[in-house]
Amino acid sequence: MQYKSTRSQETVRTAEALLRGLAADGGLYVPEVFPENVLQDWDEPGLSYQDVALHVLSYFFSDLTGPVLQEAVQKAYGENRFDHADIVPFYSPEAKVTISELFHGATLAFKDLALSIFPYLLSAAKQTSASTEDILILTATSGDTGKAALEAFKDVEGVDILVFYPAGKVSPLQELQMQTQTGKNVKVVGLVGNFDQAQTFVKEVFTDPGIREKVNRQGYIFSSANSINIGRLLPQIAYYVWTYRQLVERGCIERGESFNVVVPSGNFGNILAAFLAQKMGIPIGKFVCASNRNHVLTDFLMTGTYDRNRAFYTTNSPSMDILTAGNLERFLYYLSDGDRQAVSRWQTQLTEQNKFTLPNALLEKMQRNWLAGYLDDKETEYWLRYVYHTYGYVCDPHTAVAYGVYEKVRRQLGEAHTVIMATAHPYKFPFTVGRALHLDEQEDPFAMALQIQANTGISVPPALGELVTRPRRFKETVTPAELTQTVLDFAVMQRNRSDKNE
Numbered sequence: 001m002q003y004k005s006t007r008s009q010e011t012v013r014t015a016e017a018l019l020r021g022l023a024a025d026g027g028l029y030v031p032e033v034f035p036e037n038v039l040q041d042w043d044e045p046g047l048s049y050q051d052v053a054l055h056v057l058s059y060f061f062s063d064l065t066g067p068v069l070q071e072a073v074q075k076a077y078g079e080n081r082f083d084h085a086d087i088v089p090f091y092s093p094e095a096k097v098t099i100s101e102l103f104h105g106a107t108l109a110f111k112d113l114a115l116s117i118f119p120y121l122l123s124a125a126k127q128t129s130a131s132t133e134d135i136l137i138l139t140a141t142s143g144d145t146g147k148a149a150l151e152a153f154k155d156v157e158g159v160d161i162l163v164f165y166p167a168g169k170v171s172p173l174q175e176l177q178m179q180t181q182t183g184k185n186v187k188v189v190g191l192v193g194n195f196d197q198a199q200t201f202v203k204e205v206f207t208d209p210g211i212r213e214k215v216n217r218q219g220y221i222f223s224s225a226n227s228i229n230i231g232r233l234l235p236q237i238a239y240y241v242w243t244y245r246q247l248v249e250r251g252c253i254e255r256g257e258s259f260n261v262v263v264p265s266g267n268f269g270n271i272l273a274a275f276l277a278q279k280m281g282i283p284i285g286k287f288v289c290a291s292n293r294n295h296v297l298t299d300f301l302m303t304g305t306y307d308r309n310r311a312f313y314t315t316n317s318p319s320m321d322i323l324t325a326g327n328l329e330r331f332l333y334y335l336s337d338g339d340r341q342a343v344s345r346w347q348t349q350l351t352e353q354n355k356f357t358l359p360n361a362l363l364e365k366m367q368r369n370w371l372a373g374y375l376d377d378k379e380t381e382y383w384l385r386y387v388y389h390t391y392g393y394v395c396d397p398h399t400a401v402a403y404g405v406y407e408k409v410r411r412q413l414g415e416a417h418t419v420i421m422a423t424a425h426p427y428k429f430p431f432t433v434g435r436a437l438h439l440d441e442q443e444d445p446f447a448m449a450l451q452i453q454a455n456t457g458i459s460v461p462p463a464l465g466e467l468v469t470r471p472r473r474f475k476e477t478v479t480p481a482e483l484t485q486t487v488l489d490f491a492v493m494q495r496n497r498s499d500k501n502e
Helices: 014-020 049-058 066-076 111-115 118-129 145-153 172-179 195-206 209-217 230-249 269-279 296-303 328-335 340-353 360-366 377-391 397-413 430-436 445-456 462-469 480-501
Strands: 002-005 011-013 029-031 090-094 097-101 134-140 159-166 186-191 220-224 259-264 284-291 305-307 355-357 370-374 417-422
Touching: 002 014, 011 014, 014 118, 014 220, 014 230, 029 328, 049 066, 049 230, 066 118, 090 377, 097 230, 111 118, 111 145, 111 230, 118 145, 118 230, 134 145, 134 195, 134 480, 145 159, 145 172, 145 186, 159 172, 159 195, 159 480, 172 186, 172 430, 172 445, 172 462, 186 480, 195 209, 195 220, 195 480, 209 220, 209 480, 230 259, 230 269, 230 417, 259 269, 259 397, 269 284, 269 328, 284 296, 284 397, 296 305, 296 370, 328 340, 328 360, 340 355, 370 397, 377 397, 377 430, 397 417, 397 430, 430 445, 445 462
Parallel strands: 097 417, 134 159, 134 220, 159 186, 259 284, 259 417, 284 370
Antiparallel strands: 002 011, 002 029, 090 097, 305 355
């Protein structure tokens, strides 16, 4: 398998795509030949999540030898890596609705499902390419990616990782998860700004020859743990394949019967994975993109115009507080049947004018099986409370957004079974959950979590409870103007540390 840029003729092998993260022209890598409809007749019963992941990933990482990929899958999803034997379990509040729980990994967010295997893929790529440099991973996070990446790469030999997050614009427990991260090769920095600024900076660094040269002098090459990297994105397809197979095995749908997915979306990676699963043969009927008050994606899917000329809001579903959806470019590539010139033109318009508009023909094509909606903060709390009082199920605010949007578009979905992708554990957002359930307000997030536990009977996960006693290692904040120097200083510091240990 080779990978090509969404913007030009640039083509690289798998190892280079994994190591680089971003194409030299600023585009995103996509498979040169996408494996379409390869899963439509795959019907072997009783397979584990590991079996499904291995089967799916073998189509994309064929130049990693079988034993290497198999070992990576077993280590990533093996014993004690997830707190549920099924990796992704399910809850059905009613006959035609299933909630797919993606948050049973180490950091209690859906990012764990891809980031658990990403270090093994990256290590295999480094060996395949015979690269002698160490890897410096730069990651921007709106809340969950950062912690999941830090946990996945902590103390991995030959890799250092620097995470930027919008200071004060993630939940208190998301922030604490990152600030207390262990590992000698990690660093976390708060940005006085928003996620879009951090993500834009990371992309610019990858295509800036001056910064790359300075980092190369320290013996590093850049890579990314965001879903702009194929090693982050493609493993996410597996849980949509797993979801379909489980729906069939549980009798929710017949084999080959279509179902809908509702995905809370900010950076467009999670719902793009569903779209790619459909291309591989999984019978997904409708895609429902659920947004919060920062509903740039909803507007795009409804009108065909992507417009960042708008206010940015900090909401109670912070992982979706994004105005620049990093993975939308790959969707545009496939929507336009691989028209690289059109994709490049739209991205240039977005950079220079903060907006672009699809031709009517592509808008009509997109709207055949894409729906969208959004909730404000009050609506989010209402639907979180509704789900709990109706079904006794506590969801996080992002999943509440998905459920609320599902209710708004329910009639348009018809009678087909619908799956809501639950992206995070509710205890990561104790203030929002407590407020939604009308519990007494607490100043401390842990006190709030314990009150939720007392009222719902749902235990606080150990991974969050233990944060109370962990020291905060990373309290630094920087301005956007200081980001470049922060990266260079980290590279020098880590190289000096490495030299002393040799």
